Amino acid sequence: MSENKIHIFDTTLRDGEQVPGCKLNTNEKIEIALKLEELGVDIIEAGFPISSPGDFASVEAVAKIIKNATVCGLTRAVQKDIEVAAEALKHAVRPRIHTGIGSSDIHIKYKFNCSREEILERAAKATKIARNLVDDVEFFCEDAGRADNAFLARLVETVIASGATVVNIPDTTGYCLPHEYGAKIAYLKNNVPNIDKAIISCHCHDDLGLSTANSISGIINGARQIECTINGLGERAGNTSLEEVVMIIQQHKEMGFYTNINSKLLNPISHLVSETMRMPVQANKAIVGANAFSHSSGIHQDGFLKADITYEIINPVEVGAEESKIVLTARSGRSALAHRFHKLGYQYTKADIDVLYDQFLKVADSKKEVMEDDLNELASAYGKKEAVV
Known part of the structure; x- marks a missing residue:
């Protein structure tokens, strides 16, 4: 397997579902899981089986139906x-158990009320139990972002020796700066003797808006798995956004990484998850937001109409989005107005547009966006040119 492949671990069905109001039933989980498999994710975390009979049933159902991706239970x-x-997970073609415990002194003291040595013992025991039941065991070192690096390295070494195939280094509270998180991954790569026996995974939260940046810093420094969710859903401010890390990797080929994700399916699955989990996507969300490929400033519109590369680094077709939009507002210029009239079938000269532009600005100043009906009314009032059929 290539050392430059980044494994995409999707936890929309587990961490994403922890968002208040986003609970999924079994049929909804199956529908999304099948789309995640079609998208090309490597691992689908289907839920937390012991948490409820419903979650157990959902994980079991997903495990039965998924044939290519690894199915994981927390x-x-x-x-x-x-x-x-x-x-x-017993029916899964590729089952994975994802177990773990706190690694920061904050968690060790306040959550577990024990010592570091006891954490090491519990981690080793849990990993061995899991490894006796499945071949693929991932261990999470909760709150690793705030953990002492030397102790974290001991914990990682311990669980790998106990059979862990993947070790998850979560920035559980979204605390780390990108250079700090990257340095933590590099420290583990350089100070854990058996680190070559396991994949290091990034699981970053977005409390400070840094989850995507931290995940990218993590893979640059040696991690080879990113844990993420569709639309960045997750506890509190959310998780790393799958669509963002995938497109960063795809756009920045100089990093040398790749994923198995079919990027043309990103927008369709974003819409499915948004509708199913009843969680709207903010309009300015990167890659999948309604405004991700919209242009309303006259300066931007003029440049874009001359060459789209001036203001778009991604072709919307690459991510399954509709074509780029020229949105008419009071900030729009003559080139944008001419473009929109042309799309409606009106063939106006530059002199015509100069006249129409003054009338357009009066309309634009009275509303947030000038729509097609408004343009047709302007054209009708102008009366010089008729629509081309």
Whole structure:
């Protein structure tokens, strides 16, 4: 397997579902899981089996139907959790148990009320139990973003020695700066003797708006898996956005990385997840937002109409979006107005547009956006040219 492949681990069905109001039933999880497999994700985290009978049933159903991707179930570092997850995943072609425990002194003291040594013992035990049940075990070192690097390295070494095939280094609270998170990954690569026996994974949260940047910093420094969600859904401010990291990797080929994602399916699955989970996508969201390929400033519109590369680094077709939009507002210029009239079939000269532009600005100053009906009214009032049929 290429050392430059970045494995895409999608946790929309688990971490994304933890958003209040976004609970999914089994049929909804199956529908989204099938689309994730079609998209090309490598691992689908289907849920937290022990958390409820419904979640167990959903993980089991997804495990039965997915044929190409790895299906993953989350657990705590508790034997019963792990055994229940293994039962839910028993029909999976490629099952993975994702277990773990806190790694920062904050979590060790306040959440577990134990010592670092006890954490190491519990981590080793949980990993061994999981590895006896499945061949693919991922261990998460919760709150690794705030963990002491030397202890974190001991924990990573311990779980790899106990059978972990993937080690997840979560920035659980979204605290790290990109250079700090990247340095943490590099530290592990350089200070864990058996690090070559496992894949390092990035699981970054967006509390400070840095989840995507941290994930990219992580792979630059040696991680080879990114954990993410469609539309960046997740606890609190969300997780790393799948569509963002995939397109960064695709656009910045100089990094040398690649994924198996079919980027043309990004917008369709974004819409499906938004509708199914009842969570609207903000208009200015990168890649999949309604305004991601819209232009309303006259300066931008003029440049874009001369050569789209002036203001777009991604062709909307690449991500399954509709064509770029020229939105008419009071900030729009004559070239944008002429373009929109032309699309409606009106053939106006430059002199015609100069006259129409003054009338257009009066309309534009009275509303947020000038629509097709407004343009047809302007053309009708002008009366010089008729629409071309």
